């Protein structure tokens with residue numbers, strides 16, 4: 001299975017191609033981690049979404065036809081723990097104890113929502129509005145597929161198909177976004193697919209649209225060039241072992257950039273960062289010992305509040 005991956009300005013995709021296929025890949029991981037009596041996640045819609053995309057390797061993966069037990073990162077248990085740490089962090093950011101909804105926030109924006117089903121599976125307050133933004137074909141695919149499955153959102157879901165390099169704030173306002181209300185934003189697995197200036201513009205827009213008390217969660221890499229510039233081939237090789245011919249090095253922008261923590265702390269946000277190792281320990285998992293995890297090990301998940 002070869003997935004087209006060369007990037008260009010203004011490129012577009014669906015969930016089966018280019019950056020869109022990475023959304024299907026992480027949904028496949030969530031589907032796997034949602035299987036069995038000891039499931040670490042509960043994302044029942046991930047499985048039918050991945051099947052509907054129809055990329056053969058991901059379907060075989062969730063069917064348990066591809067298993068690699070001699071690799072510390074690709075072992076089934078390790079894959080499930082990795083995606084559980086990530087998913088639980090963002091779930092808790094929204095609806096966990098002391099999360100955004102506990103703090104009274106009633107407006108959420110999921111940037112680069114991909115095949116994320118939080119608008120259908122989290123226990124949102126009754127008056128919650130959840131905006132989802134992704135490429136038009138990704139948004140259209142998910143909305144249509146979930147409607148065909150008879151799935152009902154658990155919040156007032158407002159999907160918006162727009163490129164995050166374009167004027168998405170305008171599209172958001174046109175869909176009813178209230179700039180006078182605090183907002184909870186997440187950008188999960190997005191930033192490496194944006195160039196450094198697109199990343200800065202994204203955070204400029206988030207900051208401009210946020211009233212005090214708004215929150216944002218995303219990932220922080222202290223040295224993105226070292227992490228992504230030196231290791232994408234390693235990551236692609238790992239994925240190839242799973243039968244996924246996705247050339248990550250062509251999809252990402254491993255350029256010099258202002259780090260997330262640097263940006264947020266200099267723009268009025270109070271930042272809390274938890275390293276991935278801390279989050280593994282918090283979940284009761286052992287952090288895998290591997291050269292890839294050593295490289296990515298400096299990564300943190302951050303949550304910030306606008307003062």
Ligand SMILES: C[S@@+](CC[C@H](N)C(=O)[O-])C[C@H]1O[C@@H](n2cnc3c(N)ncnc32)[C@H](O)[C@@H]1O
Pocket residue numbers: 019020022023026027111112113114115116133134135138162163164165187188189190193194
């Ligand atoms: C790794 S996936 C993550 C999806 C989702 N956040 C999750 O964790 O399941 C990356 C997502 O970023 C979206 N994306 C990347 N660049 C984008 C852009 N310029 N405009 C809109 N969406 C973009 C892709 O379509 C894809 O859904």
